[in-house]
Amino acid sequence: ISIVVLISGSGSNLQAIIDATQSGSIPARIDAVICNKEDAFGLTRAANAGLVTKVISHKDYDSREHFDQALQEIIDQFSPDLLVLAGFMRILTPEFVKHYSGRMLNIHPSLLPKYRGLNTHQRAIDAGEAEHGVTVHFVTEELDGGPNVLQARVPISEGETAESLAGKVLVQEHQIYPRAIKWFAQGRLKMEANQAIFDHKTL
Ligand code: GRF
Numbered sequence: 001i002s003i004v005v006l007i008s009g010s011g012s013n014l015q016a017i018i019d020a021t022q023s024g025s026i027p028a029r030i031d032a033v034i035c036n037k038e039d040a041f042g043l044t045r046a047a048n049a050g051l052v053t054k055v056i057s058h059k060d061y062d063s064r065e066h067f068d069q070a071l072q073e074i075i076d077q078f079s080p081d082l083l084v085l086a087g088f089m090r091i092l093t094p095e096f097v098k099h100y101s102g103r104m105l106n107i108h109p110s111l112l113p114k115y116r117g118l119n120t121h122q123r124a125i126d127a128g129e130a131e132h133g134v135t136v137h138f139v140t141e142e143l144d145g146g147p148n149v150l151q152a153r154v155p156i157s158e159g160e161t162a163e164s165l166a167g168k169v170l171v172q173e174h175q176i177y178p179r180a181i182k183w184f185a186q187g188r189l190k191m192e193a194n195q196a197i198f199d200h201k202t203l
Pocket residue numbers: 007008009010011012013014042086087088107108109170173
């Protein structure tokens with residue numbers, strides 16, 4: 001299948017996905033990496049892997065709607081079967097989300113439905129949680145609210161900082177995102193009626 005990845009930053013999740021496609025673990029090809037920040041390190045990772053990159057800055061558009069329309073036009077040049085949000089730090093319009101319904105995944109650094117939105121690591125520490133983690137989910141119109149596909153948990157230790165916790169969570173992100181994408185690429189995972197459906201015969 002064909003994948004397009006959207007990023008805004010360091011792209012360490014992108015790197016894990018690149019590695020898994022190159023090793024053959026994910027039966028898919030990444031047709032493009034699209035970024036809304038021209039200086040994002042993820043663009044260097046993509047270029048190093050020989051991937052097509054595109055930069056589209058939201059600052060060049062007068063509204064969220066116009067940015068999303070332009071973004072959608074670029075994405076659809078590649079006709080992807082799956083759109084992967086990997087640290088793409090933009091809230092998407094309902095029209096955009098609808099267009100990719102059932103074929104857009106996101107990774108969010110919390111145990112959803114806990115801690116939607118930003119600063120998840122600090123919020124989990126401040127709340128005195130004993131554990132935290134990360135969720136891969138299908139994207140629906142509800143922000144960080146689509147059906148969960150996979151979660152991984154990490155303990156919150158004594159003296160944990162947001163930074164140390166983010167590091168522990170990131171290690172898990174790099175495990176579960178390629179796994180979820182692999183399932184989708186193999187046709188063992190889909191979204192139907194706002195639910196994630198797994199083919200349990202093969203999982
Ligand atoms: C990750 O923590 C991801 O869960 C969040 O943004 C971060 C992206 O990291 N949505 P990277 O760019 O993949 O290194």
